[in-house]
Amino acid sequence: MPELPEVETICRGLAQHCVGATVLSAFVHRPGFIRGGSNQSRLFTGLTIARILRHGKQFVLESSCGRVMLFHMGMSGSVTIHPFQSLRAPHVHIHWTLTQNGKKFELHHRDPRRFGYVHTYDTMSLVRKNAWSKLGPDALVISNEELFEGLKNRRCAIKAALLNQSIVAGVGNIYADESLFESQIHPLRKADSITLCELGELTRKLQSILKKSIRGGGSTIQNHADALGRCGTYQEDHKVYGRGGEPCMTCGAILKHALCAQRSTVFCSICQSKKPR
Ligand SMILES: [Zn+2]
Structure with missing residues (x-):
């Protein structure tokens, strides 16, 4: 998608x-x-x-x-x-x-x-x-405070909250998995358990990943092409998305699969903490 x-x-x-x-x-x-x-x-x-x-x-x-x-x-x-x-x-x-x-x-x-x-x-x-x-604020410009407000009283998993377009608009499976990995947050943690400090890191990582992907023309997994029909290259930089069962690029542990909000979710159980840091 x-x-x-x-x-x-x-x-x-x-x-x-x-x-x-x-x-x-x-x-x-x-x-x-x-x-x-x-x-x-x-x-x-x-x-x-x-x-x-x-x-x-x-x-x-x-x-x-x-x-x-x-x-x-x-x-x-x-x-x-x-x-x-x-x-x-x-x-x-x-x-x-x-x-x-x-x-x-x-x-x-x-x-x-x-x-x-x-x-x-x-x-x-x-x-x-x-x-x-x-729709919630656009993911490229959402502030920590807006994201914090959107996640308040949400008992669902943080991954599910990121996919919810009424909280933050623009994030799908790829960039939810990638940003949670980069900010070392376990995708199944309750959204309202994420601290303001962790949220700051998540917002920064998410926006930096989105910008990097835009510079690469996006991720072409199946059929994405730009307006001139050219494929993107950011899929080459994915650290977790589509890599379940392969070694974590940070610690070498085998990346795990889970189902979250009916979507396949890949994460590292060593690097991504289940508890607030
Ligand atoms: Zn790891």
């Missing part, structure tokens, strides 16, 4: 190539993929893309007249730029033809597992009110 760094990578590519471009036409191949109205003007036909904003794992294209398309990437979503009249890969549910500086090109939104969608809105304030208000 694309997490914050993968979605940010896509947004940066789109910002470079699509801001200032005008949409000539939208082609919907799976009508159920579009929410909030799918006529041509709601899908930006005739409109110019003014800016791209991301919150957590979602992002929007905002037009110069204020209309917005919100992209939810689901489990396997990608948004990629292609030459005009390119062959479409299977599972492209909508594509657009755009023009910029007299040159036509296409934007393809592909989602093989179909958990994602595009939601059209009249204004950015409606996106904030109806969609982003349900």
